[in-house]
Amino acid sequence: AQSVTQPDIHITVSEGASLELRCNYSYGATPYLFWYVQSPGQGLQLLLKYFSGDTLVQGIKGFEAEFKRSQSSFNLRKPSVHWSDAAEYFCAVGVYSSASKIIFGSGTRLSIRP
Amino acid sequence: DGGITQSPKYLFRKEGQNVTLSCEQNLNHDAMYWYRQDPGQGLRLIYYSQIVNDFQKGDIAEGYSVSREKKESFPLTVTSAQKNPTAFYLCASSIARDAGANVLTFGAGSRLTVL
Numbered sequence: 001a002q003s004v005t006q007p008d009i010h011i012t013v014s015e016g017a018s019l020e021l022r023c024n025y026s027y028g029a030t031p032y033l034f035w036y037v038q039s040p041g042q043g044l045q046l047l048l049k050y051f052s053g054d055t056l057v058q059g060i061k062g063f064e065a066e067f068k069r070s071q072s073s074f075n076l077r078k079p080s081v082h083w084s085d086a087a088e089y090f091c092a093v094g095v096y097s098s099a100s101k102i103i104f105g106s107g108t109r110l111s112i113r114p
Numbered sequence: 115d116g117g118i119t120q121s122p123k124y125l126f127r128k129e130g131q132n133v134t135l136s137c138e139q140n141l142n143h144d145a146m147y148w149y150r151q152d153p154g155q156g157l158r159l160i161y162y163s164q165i166v167n168d169f170q171k172g173d174i175a176e177g178y179s180v181s182r183e184k185k186e187s188f189p190l191t192v193t194s195a196q197k198n199p200t201a202f203y204l205c206a207s208s209i210a211r212d213a214g215a216n217v218l219t220f221g222a223g224s225r226l227t228v229l
Contacts, residue, residue: 004156009154032215034217036218041222041223041225042222042223043118043204043206043220043221043222043223044157044204044206044218044220045220046217046218049217051215090156090157094215094216096215101159101162101172102159102218104149104156104157104158105156106154106155106156107154107156
């Protein structure tokens, strides 16, 4: 069965430090890959997506992610975090089948240390 | 501005009562979805609809019902059969029917608490 794993439940980084959030997926083919961000009590907003082509994709708010087929990973990175980046981040996999849907990971909560 | 409107934002329910959560979109999207969010569990799909008058069960449909009488609207009813309904509910839509390949646009969510 398809699945998405975000191994880090909660990460704290200092403002200005670099960030990497991990995401691993299990799927038989090359999936569609997404990262979404959620501020407290709000809906989710798309940060970036990968469908095909260049494996390094750029998103909004200075985020980027790299698709590594050999590692079944799609890690999210940012060179320098800002206090406003504190939120919950969800990795998601698009399953293309007769029951097409998006499968979400359990999320990583990001806190920023002043 | 186009978007998804969910109402109410907060809802309290007594045990044994049915409640209906509203979801309206003005994005002209074909597909609409309901997700349930619990702490530490991410988002789980309840129901989705790819076209008017048609919908499919997601992973956790038991105790929920939906309708899709209009393209713009996809209300969710949480019935008394749902054993643990306290959660944050998110409605989403996408431009095309193939859910796996499309960006989801989310509403701001509705928080349901059972007293």
